[in-house]
Amino acid sequence: MGVSIRDVAETAGVSMATVSRALSGRGNVSPRSRQRVLDAAAKLGFVPSYNASSLASGRTRNIGVMLPSVSRWFFSSVLEGASKALLEAGYDLTLYNTGEQPGNRESVLNDFLLRQRLDGVLAVSLELSSDEVDRLMRVKRPVVGVGGPIAGVATLRIDDVAVAREATQHLIGLGHRDIAHVSGTAEFERDFALPTSRREGFLAAMKDAGLEVRSSWLAATDFTVSGAYSASKRLLAAPGGRPTAIFAASDEMAFGAILAARDLGLRVPDDVSIVGIDGHDLGPLFGLTTFDQNPRKQGETAVHMLLGQIEGDGAAPPSAAIEPEFVVRSSTAAPKAAQRG
Amino acid sequence: MGVSIRDVAETAGVSMATVSRALSGRGNVSPRSRQRVLDAAAKLGFVPSYNASSLASGRTRNIGVMLPSVSRWFFSSVLEGASKALLEAGYDLTLYNTGEQPGNRESVLNDFLLRQRLDGVLAVSLELSSDEVDRLMRVKRPVVGVGGPIAGVATLRIDDVAVAREATQHLIGLGHRDIAHVSGTAEFERDFALPTSRREGFLAAMKDAGLEVRSSWLAATDFTVSGAYSASKRLLAAPGGRPTAIFAASDEMAFGAILAARDLGLRVPDDVSIVGIDGHDLGPLFGLTTFDQNPRKQGETAVHMLLGQIEGDGAAPPSAAIEPEFVVRSSTAAPKAAQRG
């Protein structure tokens, strides 16, 4: 129905092969022919069919991005970065939003990813089983992971354990001894080990400092502002005394903790210090001390790793660790309020 | 390289056409043949090539979603809804994140959308010029718009003017006379008339009630929490006296206003009432009075309109108006503080 390469060939007075070469840049074409082709294409408003091109060449110029949610800040930021990098590189981005519950993943893997429409896959915060990785690898397309470790796949991520440990050490260094941790529930562990890793780092720092951790001060909730708000309210209003500091596993959770403290009439950081992880855009507004992990950049970098593998020698890039930047703002300070045991 | 339909045909002992029919459901196949095909396909691990299928049939089972941002709540929610609906329908979603600045739109329209890889396009909050619409229509694919009016295209949206008017009337009904409006700058008008429409509704309601609007109480900023925070601080701390109520053009902006009020030591709603538009997930946490427009649902509905057009009779569905629900929470009340001129 549209203008095909044949039409361009005819008006340019050359063969289809020459048109293809002139337009794709592959192979040699005389400047004269190239110009004739370009003129003809412009005149006819030629738009190449990517399906036909893909079918013939095997390249699709399309990358699949798989992630558990688009509404949480980390994910939308990674997506934004990846989207920008792909747009610039002239690739399409096919989005597979698996949803927080793992049911959809099945169908995404089975029905979508394998349909040979993708040159590569970006898997964001998905902890894939070895069987799932196998299935992914079977299509012989490069895969790069972001935010979660995937066995046998090049991955881009921060060292969650180390970052959590340092965030906790920041609080300890300020003089805090009664520190609570707000993190994700077991439900979330299925898809990424993040909650476990961050809790691990927290516990390690506490242990190193010889500090005790009350089990009730390890709050588990979902990764949202609201979830952390409720959990923090419980923490801060518990009859047995409250912590002087909260380490939240994400900035959104930290915001929830800050809002909870305020609603209880507690001052941040005077009555309670709060630290997060992420580098959320609203961090400055809340004065949140946090580890900035620049997810937008992670999305971009991951895309470049992927494209390097696709367009380059095909060698899998090494997994890379992102260096997050610790940003101290006004949500953390030395404890001032009298402590209760 | 993979298993093709020909291999399946051979092991099943039928023709390629029968395999195609059995697998796609189109056309008649005896139960016996169907079973043989299914068995053979499963045994060989057959995965159809969508490129080949698209090329031959003209259908791509792929929908393009164009939006200006994935980080703002409204957009990510629409995307989530659309993504869910498409996943269920067995369609791929190709994401075109044009970015808030209009430069990318050009390349998205020129280089991506026209490559005949899409069965339809969902345009979210993009005000396309007639030339751009022309180019979109030239590919003969259905287009459905969400959140912004597009000339000549079926659109799903709330009546921004009416909603803004009612939100303002809510404040007026409570007894407020000094009402400010925080909305988007002219910069944003390029991509959607939303700021203008909502300001229009606000002004209409004020005029109807015989209330004056100070020009300095029409604050224009970007559509973020931070932008509204700064703008609201200026509004609420201005030397000439402050408004007793703020109507924010979005919930995220309303959150910014609430945070600004709190940081100034003002109580919401005692000192200042705040109302938004959207139905943001965090509305309950902030006690925000708002018009819930359920963007997730809008995304789903828009997809169904699109698929109906693609799979059905091809008739363009009528533009539909979403009925937003007014939710009164604790951020609005009758003015209590003494008013100053």
Added chain:
DNA sequence: GTGAAAGCGCTAACAC
């Protein structure tokens, strides 16, 4: 440097 021709893997008439 260029063209002819053989597919890429599938679908859709059309015949039987």
Added chain:
DNA sequence: GTGTTAGCGCTTTCAC
């Protein structure tokens, strides 16, 4: 109900 056949629009050997 099933097979045969002719493409979908492009890329890519292979000759020249």
